[in-house]
Amino acid sequence: MILILKNKATDGQIDHVLARVEELGLQHHLSRGTHRTIVGIIGDEDKLREEPLRAISGVAEVIPVLPPFKLASIDAHPDPSVIDVSGVKIGGGNLGMIAGPCSVEEPDRMFRIAESVAESGANLFRGGAYKPRTSPYAFQGTGEDGLKLLREVGDKFSMPVVTEVTDPRLVELVAGYADMLQVGARNMQNFALLTEVGKTKRPVLLKRGMSATITDLLMCAEYILSQGNPNVVLCERGIKSFDPSTRNLFDVAAVPMVHSLSHLPIIVDPSHATGRPDLIPACALAGIAAGADGVHVEVHDCPEVAKSDGPQALLPEQYAELAGQMRKMAELLGKQISPLPETLV
Structure with missing residues (x-):
C-alpha cells in the first residue's frame, strides 16, 4: 500500500504516519520528492484495509497495491477456473x-x-x-x-x-x-x-x-x-x-x-x-x-x-x-x- 502525503505535511505529521504504520507491525519506506512525500508500506495489506488511514493528519491519498478481492483475484488463482x-x-x-x-x-x-x-x-x-x-x-x-x-x-x-x-x-x-x-x-x-x-x-x-x-x-x-x-x-x-x-x-x-x-x-x-x-x-x-x-x-x-x-x-x-x-x-x-x-x- 502507498500513502501519498499532502504537499504541506509537516515533519511531525510524517513522523506520526510512520509511527502508526509501525504500531500495525508493518515496515515503511519514506520517499521525499520535490512536490510529494510518499510512504510505501511493506507487509500484509489485510491489516490495513479496515484502518482509517485516510483520516491521519497529513495523508492525502491511500493507494492499495493488491486488489481487495483476494479470492476472486487472478493473483490468488493464476489459472482460469472451470x-x-x-x-x-x-x-x-x-x-x-x-x-x-x-x-x-x-x-x-x-x-x-x-x-x-x-x-x-x-x-x-x-x-x-x-x-x-x-x-x-x-x-x-x-x-x-x-x-x-x-x-x-x-x-x-x-x-x-x-x-x-x-x-x-x-x-x-x-x-x-x-x-x-x-x-x-x-x-x-x-x-x-x-x-x-x-x-x-x-x-x-x-x-x-x-x-x-x-x-x-x-x-x-x-x-x-x-x-x-x-x-x-x-x-x-x-x-x-x-x-x-x-x-x-x-x-x-x-x-x-x-x-x-x-x-x-x-x-x-x-x-x-x-x-x-x-x-x-x-x-x-x-x-x-x-x-x-x-x-x-x-x-x-x-x-x-x-x-x-x-x-x-x-x-x-x-x-x-x-x-x-x-x-x-x-x-x-x-x-x-x-x-x-x-x-x-
Whole structure:
C-alpha cells in the first residue's frame, strides 16, 4: 500500500504516519520528492484495509497495491477456473450457452422452447420462477410451482437449469430444484443473499448491477467465495447510460477486463444489455470474440404473449441461426460449446 502525503505535511505529521504504520507491525519506506512525500508500506495489506488511514493528519491519498478481492483475484488463482454445472463446463475454453424464456410459463410452452434451444446447441435452460419487478403490480413469477416445472423440463432434455433466487429465505428452496442459482442485477449487492448462496455450494450466476463497477462486481463475488463456494460465474448484462437507444449499455470491454483481474469465468447477456432482438446476435458474437465464457439469451416462441420481457426475446428459429454462428466463432477461437451431459450429474 502507498500513502501519498499532502504537499504541506509537516515533519511531525510524517513522523506520526510512520509511527502508526509501525504500531500495525508493518515496515515503511519514506520517499521525499520535490512536490510529494510518499510512504510505501511493506507487509500484509489485510491489516490495513479496515484502518482509517485516510483520516491521519497529513495523508492525502491511500493507494492499495493488491486488489481487495483476494479470492476472486487472478493473483490468488493464476489459472482460469472451470465451473461444472451438473456436467456442463463453463470457463477454460468451455462455453456455457444459456437460453430460455424470461419467466417460467405454461408447461407446453416451456417444453417446446427447451426442446428447440437444446436442438440448437444450448446447454443450460433458464426461466424465472421468482421475478423481481420494478412495479409491485407486475407479474412476480409462479414460485415453487415454477421451480417444479423447470426441474421437470430440465430432466426431460438433460439440460441443467438456472433460475433466479431473490431472497435469502428462498435459497434453500430454490437450490433444491436448480442446478445453478442466479443472483440478478438488482440483487448484486444484496450481501445477505450473497452470503446465503455462498453457503450452498451450488454454482452461482452473478449478474453485474446496473450501476456497478468491475471492482463492485468482483467484491460481490468475493462474498460468495468467502463462504466456501468457489463456483461463481460472472455475467455482463449491461449498465445504465445516458443513451436511450438501447435498454442498457453493453460493456463488452468488461469481459477482457475481468479476465485480466480474476480467474472467474464471465459470460455476456445481450438480451438484457440491449433489449432489442435485432442487436442481440451482433452483441453475442462480439462478447465471444472479446473472450466471454458463454452467452445468455432469452428465447420465446411467441414474445407478444410473454409474461415478462417479451420484446427482447429471440424466436426459436432466430436463436438456432445465432447458435450456429456462435459455434463457428467458438471454433475459430479454439473453444468449444460444452456438450449436454447424457444424464444430469
